[in-house]
Amino acid sequence: MQTVEGDILPFSEYLELTSKPLADPVVWKWQSIESGAGTRPHNPQGTLALSGGNVDEHGTVAPDLSLVIQILKPGETTERHRHSFWHLYIVRSGSGEIVFGEDQPVEKIETGDTIFVPAWCYHSIGNRSGSEPFVLYRMQNLPQNASAGNLMREIGGKLQIIYAGAGLASHR
Template identity: 35%
Template sequence: MTTSLTTDTNLMTLRAYLDLVGHPADQSAFWSADALATALDQLPPGEARAIVLTSNARSAHGEIAPGLSLVVQDVRPGQQSPSHRHSFWHLYIVQAGRGVAHIEASGGERAIAAGDVIFVPPFHSHGFDNRAGTESLILITLQNMPQLAQLGCFMREGERGSWHLVHTPGEPPAAGLKGALSPTGTTTR
């Protein structure tokens, strides 16, 4: 319960503050390969082929751990993810398939395959190409996007190199977290 000390609602006791910022304890989570594949296959046409994995205690913020999100991305044969830049970093693990990574920090194109690990620093252009592939290129991505959104500095490059702030604290994300996959394997919509 939040208790203000005076009629000024910008003041509260330490106990009220601790109650406000507290959250349920993290719990272990498991997602089966079948549940992940099904969730990717059920994405509507035109939707980015990526799902966010969240822990039950952190699902409202799209987090797997404090300030971090975990994403599974499927770049299908004949497809590519367009190069883009933003203010958060990625750590990619190539789970399956082969393709080409376009990473500004590594000097251009690089062939990638299952087992490869790629770090993309903030503000570095990156994208993945599977147009020559015969199987899906599956990428597992750990990133600090939730941290930057909470700090109010989540930025994304727009058209013609302009930058815009995506989310500021206190404002809900515009699209919500539809499509996040809970540890039980159910998708929120």
């Protein structure tokens, strides 16, 4: 990494540079989301991320927030993991279960339920159905963590620090 000399700005110029445009209202139609989910590569951690409007960054639905459509196929479960950002799940359809921490009971969840997973809380979510997909909306402050340079995730006991351009750095 190379060190560069920084700029000194008048405060009024700084304020102008840090101002953001107002966000545009946006509508995402379920029919488009559903058809997009069927044509994109499947990943149990997230199938689609909504993006649009005049927000700070691509992949956000509001400043510092993202909304992911997570679809778990019948029998599919995510690995137990934790990370530096929180999740707010809303179950759109199907049923499944979520486990928090270690030695915690399995929580059954179904259409209409809302679940909050705090930052750094171990969790795993699964679809125990034998026939239908488990569809969740997952709002998260991942973009906020990424902007601050502290986007981290731990899976299988390995901490992954994620920086743009640097990929994943794994640590124990």
